[in-house]
Amino acid sequence: MRVGVVGCGLMGAGIAEVCARAGQDVIVVESTQERVDAGRDRIVSSLQRAQSKGKIEAAQPAIDRIRLTDDLNQLEDRELVIEAVVEHEPTKLDLFTRLDQVVKASDAILATNTSSIPVMKLATATQRPANVVGIHFFNPVPVLSLVEIVPSLLTSPETTRRAQDFAEQSLGKHAIRSPDRAGFIVNALLVPFILSAVRMVESGFATAEDVDEGLVRGAAHPQGPLRLADLIGLDTTAAIAQSLYAEFKEPLFAPPPLLNRMVEAGLLGRKSGRGFYEY
Incomplete structure (x- = not known):
């Protein structure tokens, strides 16, 4: 083809x-x-x-x-x-x-x-x-x-x-x-999970390292949600969150302020060399 x-x-x-x-x-x-x-x-x-x-x-x-x-x-x-x-x-x-x-x-x-x-x-x-x-x-x-x-x-x-x-x-x-709905199947499940991890860090409840280690060692995830967000790109993560919130109006779908500020600062994850971690 x-x-x-x-x-x-x-x-x-x-x-x-x-x-x-x-x-x-x-x-x-x-x-x-x-x-x-x-x-x-x-x-x-x-x-x-x-x-x-x-x-x-x-x-x-x-x-x-x-x-x-x-x-x-x-x-x-x-x-x-x-x-x-x-x-x-x-x-x-x-x-x-x-x-x-x-x-x-x-x-x-x-x-x-x-x-x-x-x-x-x-x-x-x-x-x-x-x-x-x-x-x-x-x-x-x-x-x-x-x-x-x-x-x-x-x-x-x-x-x-x-x-x-x-x-x-x-x-x-x-x-x-997947039906043509915001986030489709995978991101409609995955992105709210990532946003919950961002809120944990934003509130001071836990460090990024502890959140990720908890999910890797305690739930057998191949990598933690914040390292995954850095891989996806924080700008892309925020865009998916905005689309989910626009469609469903669920507060947990809204991008946290920390995520928005990081995107505005150009801290986009792996592709920019810095996000929740440095690369």
């Missing part, structure tokens, strides 16, 4: 990598040449690490299947385009309007990797809402096997089936279906 990926941050690079490793022809679009270069370095480094650890036989074949560009028009022949840009609704809406004009095939799937924005909103920014679906990967994409397939009320059954077949048969992922 001819796959397009828009955005080459942690998620976009991971999506492009797993598609290339699965033999797909991949074009990745970023907004500037500088970001194209950074995205290429991210993908190549990840594939070379996978080779050095014996997870793949050779990195070069997958690298050769990926082309990177700053020209969105290069996606015109794609059969599937996966959006993985910043979790900002106006940005995503503008992108889907542009993709609708660029991608030529009438049956092409326009997918979003959003973790919080309703798929319906993005679908109605196009003239083909039946072809728009959520394909939500989890970070790190090459490691975690789960994908959430999220049809909107306007997504056709054929689009949903094709999206699930792509995730399972082409990429070897395990797909679950």
